[in-house]
Amino acid sequence: MTIEATNSSMVPDSAAGPIVHPRWVRVTHWVNALAMFMMIGSGWQIYDASPLFRFIYFPSQIALGQWLAGALLWHFAAMWLLAINGVIYVTLGIATGRFRRKLFPIRPRDVVRDFLAALRGKLAHDDLSVYNAVQRLLYVGVILAGIVIVLSGLSIWKPVQFKYLTALFGGYDVARYVHFFAMASIVGFLAVHVALALIVPKSLRAMIVGR
Amino acid sequence: MPRERKKIPGVDPKLLIKDAAKLLPDPSRRLFLRGAASLGALATLTGCDIIDGPTAESALRVMSRFNDWVQARLFSATTLAPEYPESAITRPFPFNAYYSEDEAPDVDGESYQLEIGGLVDNKKPWTLPELYKLPEVSQITRHVCVEGWSAIGSWQGVKLSDFLKMIGADTKAKYVWFQCAEGYSNTIDMPTALHPQTQLTLKFDHRILPRAYGFPIKIRIPTKLGFKNPKYVTAMWVQNNDAGGYWENQGYNWFSGQ
Numbered sequence: 001m002t003i004e005a006t007n008s009s010m011v012p013d014s015a016a017g018p019i020v021h022p023r024w025v026r027v028t029h030w031v032n033a034l035a036m037f038m039m040i041g042s043g044w045q046i047y048d049a050s051p052l053f054r055f056i057y058f059p060s061q062i063a064l065g066q067w068l069a070g071a072l073l074w075h076f077a078a079m080w081l082l083a084i085n086g087v088i089y090v091t092l093g094i095a096t097g098r099f100r101r102k103l104f105p106i107r108p109r110d111v112v113r114d115f116l117a118a119l120r121g122k123l124a125h126d127d128l129s130v131y132n133a134v135q136r137l138l139y140v141g142v143i144l145a146g147i148v149i150v151l152s153g154l155s156i157w158k159p160v161q162f163k164y165l166t167a168l169f170g171g172y173d174v175a176r177y178v179h180f181f182a183m184a185s186i187v188g189f190l191a192v193h194v195a196l197a198l199i200v201p202k203s204l205r206a207m208i209v210g211r
Numbered sequence: 212m213p214r215e216r217k218k219i220p221g222v223d224p225k226l227l228i229k230d231a232a233k234l235l236p237d238p239s240r241r242l243f244l245r246g247a248a249s250l251g252a253l254a255t256l257t258g259c260d261i262i263d264g265p266t267a268e269s270a271l272r273v274m275s276r277f278n279d280w281v282q283a284r285l286f287s288a289t290t291l292a293p294e295y296p297e298s299a300i301t302r303p304f305p306f307n308a309y310y311s312e313d314e315a316p317d318v319d320g321e322s323y324q325l326e327i328g329g330l331v332d333n334k335k336p337w338t339l340p341e342l343y344k345l346p347e348v349s350q351i352t353r354h355v356c357v358e359g360w361s362a363i364g365s366w367q368g369v370k371l372s373d374f375l376k377m378i379g380a381d382t383k384a385k386y387v388w389f390q391c392a393e394g395y396s397n398t399i400d401m402p403t404a405l406h407p408q409t410q411l412t413l414k415f416d417h418r419i420l421p422r423a424y425g426f427p428i429k430i431r432i433p434t435k436l437g438f439k440n441p442k443y444v445t446a447m448w449v450q451n452n453d454a455g456g457y458w459e460n461q462g463y464n465w466f467s468g469q
Contacts, residue, residue, distance in 0.1 A: 049358035050356065068357065068358065069458070069462035072357070072462075073274070073462060074271065076274065076275065076278050077270070077271055080274070156359075158285065158468070158469060159293075159353070159469050160291075160292045160293075160434050161287060161469065167293075172353060172355065173361060
């Protein structure tokens, strides 16, 4: 409550400011959040049927689907939501020029500077419409991880019909590892992303109401 | 690439048996969708649906049937599963079932007859010596388990499409249903049955199929997941109704194509 009361972004007059996130960004963002929640949760349960690492196991209390067949039903239903929503997001991101405007350029020197500033707690968030270099790098990275997770997933699902795609990933068994590490990087991104959204609540508000 | 003993991630004979035991039919299995439904409901459905488990359950089943339809369209009658050199064969090739190896059916080859039924002109049952005389085809392909692991095996037998023609099967029928010695069963779509690599398998690695791998007959389908490759086959029916299958009836996707 104290945060809301003292946070200047929560007072009504800023509601008239410019739109930070257009509606299509907000809708695809939250649809993606839901689809990712279902895909990762069911993916963990599927992983447990034949773990890639002896020391990594996902308790079914934090997974989705209870057992292998249930998780597969979830995974292969939610994949449509993830893929269709993802195609819409990437298409609009490119077509509207938003990716080019917001995510580029990414200069290594800026990334280092902004990363050090973030560690010292000196990174400014006054203008939510401009992403700092670390944000740009992470957003481009997670979009690429999303593309890799879909393509590696397709190559595991259809190693015969899409055998050239599977071969591109180094074969069926390697594609499973690629799929796993793409998930791990998305989960890693999410940990940082959610933590920062909670530290800077007005960014969360912008993703809901647009400004 | 000489690989003496290829280690498959997550495949350990002891673990496999444990897995199998875990997968045994269990009344709690029936609860899985209800549990899943409540989680899913929280995420996807509106208020009154949260306690309405069957809504989510039937939605997931509908999606699975939709995925059958999509997969049937993705399936190509001419796309072949990759074949591998002898050196790539996984040794030992894993035994895998929902029961342990010593509980596997022990079929008597002497008295064995493959029963033929349904939309077929010649329903004469086949003995093993008769089947062993048929022209042999061979493949070294990857077996992919629904659990995720895979293993490369070498299978020899009769091309199923040739066998179906030989017995005068109606290849315009929709399904081929296989019944197995232990009560397992599978229904496959006719396009898959007619795929050039679908094999009525009699041998593993050029030796009569051992008990562990499905003696006397396995249906090797490299375009389907492992559980759609029935072993210990005792009967084959050509028909227009979907008779389901052991795992499919419990929630695994019906088409399960690769």
